[in-house]
Amino acid sequence: MHHFRIRSLMPRWRYALLGAVRDWMREDAQTLVYIGKVLLACMLALWVSLKFDLEQPRTALLTVAIVMQARTSMVLAKSYYRLIGTLVGIIISVLLIALFAQERILFLLSMALWISFCTAGSIVFRHHQSYAFVLAGYTLCIVGLPATLNPDQTFNIAMTRLSEIMVGLASASLVSALVFPQGVSELLRHSVRNRFRDFSRLLTSLDRRKLAAPATRAETLRMVGNVFELEIFHASSSMESDHSRTYRQRLNLLNSEFMAVTTSLHSFEQLMRRLHRSGHPQVVENLLALFTPVQAAVLTHQREVRDEHEARQVVLTSSTLLDHWETHLQEVKSRLPADLSSSDTLDFATGTALILRILNELHAYTSTYAGLDTSQKAAAVKIWKMPGMGMHFDPLTALLAGLRGALVFAAMSFLWITCDLHSGVEAITFATICSTLFASSPTPRRTVRQFITGVLIGTILLYIVNFHLLTHAQGFAMLALALSPVIIVAAWLTTKPSIAVIGAGIFIVFFLHIGFNNTFAADPVNFINAAIADLLAIMLAGVFYSLIDLSNNQWSRTRIAQALRELIQEICVHPAQPLRSRLETNVRELLLRMGTVHRVADARDKEVVDWLLSTLEIGQAVIALRSEAHSTPVPSIRRSIKHSLHQLAQLFAQPSTAWRNTTIRSITDSIEHLQQQEIRMQLTSANHQQLLAMLHFIRGALLDTDSVLTLSASLDIAEKQGVLNNA
Incomplete structure (x- = not known):
């Protein structure tokens, strides 16, 4: 009996020894x-x-x-x-x-x-x-x-x-x-796998408990730095072989898609937090029900995807979700109360638009990730035309x-x-x-x-x-x-x-x-x-x-916040249609150059990090709004939205309570004008639904009492009051 027990324990010792050797x-x-x-x-x-x-x-x-x-x-x-x-x-x-x-x-x-x-x-x-x-x-x-x-x-x-x-x-x-x-290729592959696994955990962790808990910035900032950590590695991969260079070109596209889906996920989480705080349980409940299949799509066998081969299953699942999106959406809509207010209806439509965007971007990101282990010439040609990471300083x-x-x-x-x-x-x-x-x-x-x-x-x-x-x-x-x-x-x-x-x-x-x-x-x-x-x-x-400290004093933080606000001003008023990839790259690189991403826990950098998140959140909504406004056939709607964006640009140029209230009123007028046009001209296209959703999202972000715009406006009033008192 004793001899049998010793023999039965031998494989465990051998397994532990092999594991220790592998770790070493x-x-x-x-x-x-x-x-x-x-x-x-x-x-x-x-x-x-x-x-x-x-x-x-x-x-x-x-x-x-x-x-x-x-x-x-x-x-x-x-x-x-x-x-x-x-x-x-x-x-x-x-x-x-x-x-x-x-x-x-x-x-x-x-x-x-x-x-x-x-x-x-x-x-x-x-x-x-x-x-x-x-x-x-x-x-x-x-x-x-x-x-x-x-x-x-x-x-x-x-x-x-x-x-x-x-x-x-x-x-x-x-x-x-x-x-x-x-070689650096295996290190790149390992980093990409870890990044997809971390993103999957971030995606699946969004639930009622997380919405009730205080918001954390560490996860978002870690994702911010991850793109550039990978870039450090694949900047050298062209020295190895043609395969490494092709792999590097594909990573350019993968980085762009990763930034897009993480930004959309952050925007959706911010929307859900606002709805949870403001007391919209029915909307929150149904949006989470709509979002649950997206969370399940990144899992295989009840766990995160381990490699590119398993990611193909996520591609198939997300493709199926996109094919049956309307059916699933109607099922969730049928559970909404009939007496839902117009504001709640807009909240639900905004959340729906963000979930659909996340699903589309997740499908694109996972498709590129799953294709990293192939050597198809067509894919290489496609990615060769993709621009690399830009410079912003x-x-x-x-x-x-x-x-x-x-x-x-x-x-x-x-x-x-x-x-x-x-x-x-x-x-x-x-x-x-x-x-x-x-x-x-x-x-x-x-x-x-x-x-x-x-x-x-x-x-x-x-x-x-x-x-x-x-x-x-x-x-x-x-x-x-x-x-x-x-x-x-x-x-x-x-x-x-x-x-x-x-x-x-x-x-x-x-x-x-x-x-x-x-x-x-x-x-x-x-x-x-x-x-x-x-x-x-x-x-x-x-x-x-x-x-001359360029990274860790109040002057440098003020410069970063100003540069972030200028990005929003540019995408609001620039004649050319702005690109999401450029905005997200500029935001992340600007912060990375200043070192704030390495000091996420520093209380002194809280304002800068808040401006980062606000810029990503509102910036992507503005870009989507401008893209949809360009497609609308009604000139009065385009003029109304253009006026609202000019007001928003002015708010980011001079954050104050007066400009904040003016911008909110302007966006509210645009929403009402769009709704009136829909009733009068019977406009029910997806284009106008997207316009309503993005306008409502921007308004909700401005109404958020925890927003950095609100805090900056309050600080502006306090400073002016202090000047008057001293006078």
């Missing part, structure tokens, strides 16, 4: 592989640099540390843009030396302007393109500043630095491509970021000249790296603080290696052994997202000042001077990040 292979083993690849690439770059007697092997090592990533295509993409940025920086360096070799002030002013331009460019562009601007900025310091001391050696310095960087890029790319190569923010970069460079150059800093070139380079590299960070001040921590740790490790290990290193093997512990520690830290900047700080300070070039030199005086200069440069950059 998926997480810890990947980390160890990455650390090993970083170490191997560094040693390869060091060996090649010493073999060819390059002047500064540490430049090749620093290049490896900067471009090394877990995924092969990301290494190739980053190496490609680093090469472009380096070449541009070298060309500008040679040009400025040729023009201002004898005019130090003019040369430094020209450098400040170039660094300002590159810093602004890193704000405007994203991902690896942003990194190319950063490299073009501080390469000017790496090549141009030493060349000012020896102008006749400018070309030799430029070619030497380029050779060292090329060795680092080649080493990183070669090791990443040959040693346990990891605040010009003033880019201008101020450029000004900050120029001021950091100018201040450090002033200290170099006036105080005759022995390590002035290194200090200026370090300050420029900090001012450009972290300019596009969502939280630059926090990033700088972490970077300072990494620099301090790196300086301590640098002292140990320079004066206790390298002095005893004989030959390449001993040299590699002396460097390996620091490389391993820094590489491990970079695998932890929360402290990755600390690892980057260790890498940068360690490889910038490691005590060998092609020959070893242990100079304590130079070491202390360099350490002091580095700390001075970082603190100076941190001071300017605090003085």
Whole structure:
């Protein structure tokens, strides 16, 4: 009996062991592989640099540390843009030396302007393109500043630095491509699956209990950032293969459809919350009954869809729901009370229009998702014509970021000249790296603080290696052994997202000042001077990040809210028909650039997040309203709706109680006019039903007492009253 029990438990132990091994292979083993690849690439770059007697092997090592990533295509993409940025920086360096070799002030002013331009460019562009601007900025310091001391050696310095960087890029790319190569396609597929699963949970969680609970912003903001998290991955996938490029093109369409369906779902949830709060139980009950089959459509075997193959069942189910939509709608309508008020009838029609939109967008989104595992040529052609993610940025923010970069460079150059800093070139380079590299960070001040921590740790490790290990290193093997512990520690830290900047700080300070070039030199005086200069440069950059904070002060929040309101003004009055995809992309990217999506729980960002949700909610209704108004055959209806949209644009331009009340009255007049036209001309088309639904939805959003427009209007009154009292 006892022997049988032991044998019966064996498969469970084996299963648990296999599960533990799989978890280890998926997480810890990947980390160890990455650390090993970083170490191997560094040693390869060091060996090649010493073999060819390059002047500064540490430049090749620093290049490896900067471009090394877990995924092969990301290494190739980053190496490609680093090469472009380096070449541009070298060309500008040679040009400025040729023009201002004898005019130090003019040369430094020209450098400040170039660094300002590159810093602004890193704000405007994203991902690896942003990194190319950063490299073009501080390469000017790496090549141009030493060349000012020896102008006749400018070309030799430029070619030497380029050779060292090329060795680092080649080493990183070669090791990443040959040693346990990891493509980004599987990571993309895994992320897409997780996103569909999260969306399914969000869709199915909408019920009476959720409507009664306080609204949460975390789920919506997580969905906001998800699109751009995927874009970071698939921006590099074109470096892998034709299949990866085709997959990336399909993801453009998938991202657009995902943004559309999540925005519609948020609008429907907001409508249901308003109806629940205002006491419309019959309308809420029947709308939930109409919505229940849509929720069930994303489930298979009572659980969320796991992969693209199972998503095909959702496509079939949603298609069946669309085919039988009218039948199901009539069944639900038959359960409505006969004495339902006109307002309740409009509420039900508005909710019905949103559910139908969600169903159509869900069908499109799931169809694209289910087709990701196919290689049909027609699908690829269709998606090839789809526009990618656009760019939307605040010009003033880019201008101020450029000004900050120029001021950091100018201040450090002033200290170099006036105080005759022995390590002035290194200090200026370090300050420029900090001012450009972290300019596009969502939280630059926090990033700088972490970077300072990494620099301090790196300086301590640098002292140990320079004066206790390298002095005893004989030959390449001993040299590699002396460097390996620091490389391993820094590489491990970079695998932890929360402290990755600390690892980057260790890498940068360690490889910038490691005590060998092609020959070893242990100079304590130079070491202390360099350490002091580095700390001075970082603190100076941190001071300017605090003085010109573009992401975490009241001014920046006001700018974001204003930019969001301007998007609504544009889609209300712009002559051309606005596109939903453009609105949603601009809203999400604007918020992502400012870093608010990373601070969803911050109470100070509540107003900005509320403006985001209000912009998405009302914006999509305005776009749908304009699209339907364009199709109506009655000119008076078009004029009435156009007037209401002008009033709405004015409200978003100047939020106040007066404009809010005026806009509500104007929309109410449009609704009444449309209803009168329907009675007089017997207009019963779906077009006019959609017009009524969207007008009623916008009016309901403006009447919501929890709306940010209502709160802003109340604040406006309070501020005016305070001014009067003070007067």
